[in-house]
Amino acid sequence: MSKQTKKTKMPEQNPQQRVNNFGEVALGYSAEDAINEAKRCLQCKNPLCMQGCPVEVDIPDFIALVAEGKFEEAAKKIKEKNNLPAICGRVCPQEEQCERKCIVGIKNEPVAIGRLERFVADYARDKEEIEAVTKQDKGKVAIIGAGPAGLTGAADLAKMGYQVTIFEAFHEVGGVLTYGIPEFRLPKAIVKDEVEKIEKLGVEIKLNHVIGKIKGVDELFEEGYDAVFVGTGAGLPRFLGLEGENLNGVYSANEFLTRVNLMKAYRFPEYKTPVYVGKRVAVIGAGNVAMDAARTALRLGAEESIIVYRRAREQMPAREEEIHHAEEEGIQFKLLNNPTRILGNEEGFVTGMECIKMELGKPDDSGRRRPVPIEGSEWVMDVDTVIMAIGQSPNPILLKDSPEIETTKWGTIVADEDTGETSKAGVFAGGDTVTGAATVIEAMGAGKRAARAIDEYIKGSKK
């Protein structure tokens, strides 16, 4: 057992250097680092860490293999439960999931489970051999959306022996992993590689298929699919409804990040999609999405990139690690400020943003102290780009075509938490489209549980 109280340090690109490139910020453990960290695990008989992992990775077992230097075997162990380990190791909010429950974390820093998972997945990347599941005789399942929920459901069903087809609206797979989370946190080559491995299992992926437009859910059943899984995410951007919100230079975080990540505007003009970034950029919101937008703006040449948030630092919803990285890179934080209108010039470009100062009042339903405006405290911030990162709701295209799938007043699909069953027979749903914007690992957990339920459902209906 190791006496080390802290996690083995993650090598990182230094902040001055990394704001000039889109390369990964965290560089990954060496084999030495990994073995050293793995030795901090107590190999608990009743491993609490596993309760924190929605896809049930056998954490102590894989860590034991790492400690012995058996990295490829460790990778196999993880893959039994998790089809996207290189992704989870990078973007899971481990501090809220597996690592939060880790026993070592009571007195010291928990075992760096995420970093180990990342190391193992990266190590095994070119060494793995995937065998296609040749027997696809249990039935046919259609998966709508190639985000983490859909991909996980697809992989699990394929392994069970189903013939699986994923329909994806975009020209690339991955959902938010591809169009939302930036290259410097999650290289797209890694997403591609993990998805290719899922395809090798025998999963068919049809790109450029907007379900609800090119075909409806009922048509999928007519074509012989026995069940349908909806993993369409929460892609509809919210705006605040402010005066001046349609000025040139006001983006949704979705548009800004999609242009940069999916369309590779950061490599313009080699890639032809442009993105406009001014000198002073304000990002509204303080979640992961806001941090990503602010850090991306800096890398695209903004002189100042400023997070504007109506609550206080303790209430920022982004992961601590992301806030820390943002601060290191020089992102500014204007907390307890709420935008009231956006100002523009005659050509319709943003020239400033009026904000009102806020103070914390009494706790609201969520238990967080509610921000209230301080009367007469309006001031104008000198900015030329404004990015709205205040949340997303599910995209209604599919639901417009299938109104019989019940939704909540927020537009999310009503689905059973354990099975993903919706109000429409044979239709299951999971991920952000059910929960609203959440996390990669929760979406994957939902995909996994739905795969099990779909298996039961099809077995039952074929009797």
Next chain:
Amino acid sequence: MYKILEKEVLAPKITKFKVLAPNVAAKAQPGHFLIVRVDEQAERIPLTIADYDRQEGSVTIIVQEVGYSSEEICKLEAGDSFLDLVGPLGEHIETENYKKVVCVAGGLGAAPLYPKAKSLSEEGTEVITILGARTKELIILEEDFAELSQQLYISTDDGSKGHQGFVTDVLKEVLEENDDIDLVITIGPMIMMKFVSELTKEYGVNTMVSLNSLMVDGTGMCGGCRVTVGGETKFACVDGPAFDGHLVDFDEQLRRQQFYSDHEKLAHGHEIGGEGCRVKAN
């Protein structure tokens, strides 16, 4: 890959393509558009479905060369393919229950207008068409419209064919002569749709316009195509692209279309002023 079956140059810088996309053709209706990508580096370009043939499994698009991406598209030949093609997108329009409709097209606008006019005429509607362009070479689909229109007017800015002046001059006459028009549909440059809508408002005639806002995904995901309609923000790609012309804030749309004009010059290889991206090409 989506194979190009036929290519035809209709006018200088205006090219028609028939593309094999059976699933899209099966669902296409008037008012729908699609998005294409030529290759890995290309933008996603929205184009109206100008016609479709369900039996053949093909969709027709008509492309005007206005900038880098549209030029790249027009370099493609029959036998080549688009890397990506997604559709049908947008809300289709209803063409039933109209007696008399005026179709007003500016330049390339004739292409997106055609499927609507065709469908109206198939429903037994009397169609009056006004085709306008800068000069006579740029008038497209004249014969196609002649076939389905009870009356067809041409208008060119330089007077090389038909009326010399703007389509609004001709429309005014038509509106004076006919007091039984149910609807005016107009598609063309934003500025033209603005003036047509202002004119028809005076006459109290319902007007439908089709917006060509800047788009990225075309599925309601980015909000880049926002447009103010009757004081509310709508997304042109999912709520439109057809809207009530009397409610659209055209001035805002005209400004939004200029958002990337400097960048487009750069894609073309021209230099622009100001700082570039901090990240050097890698």
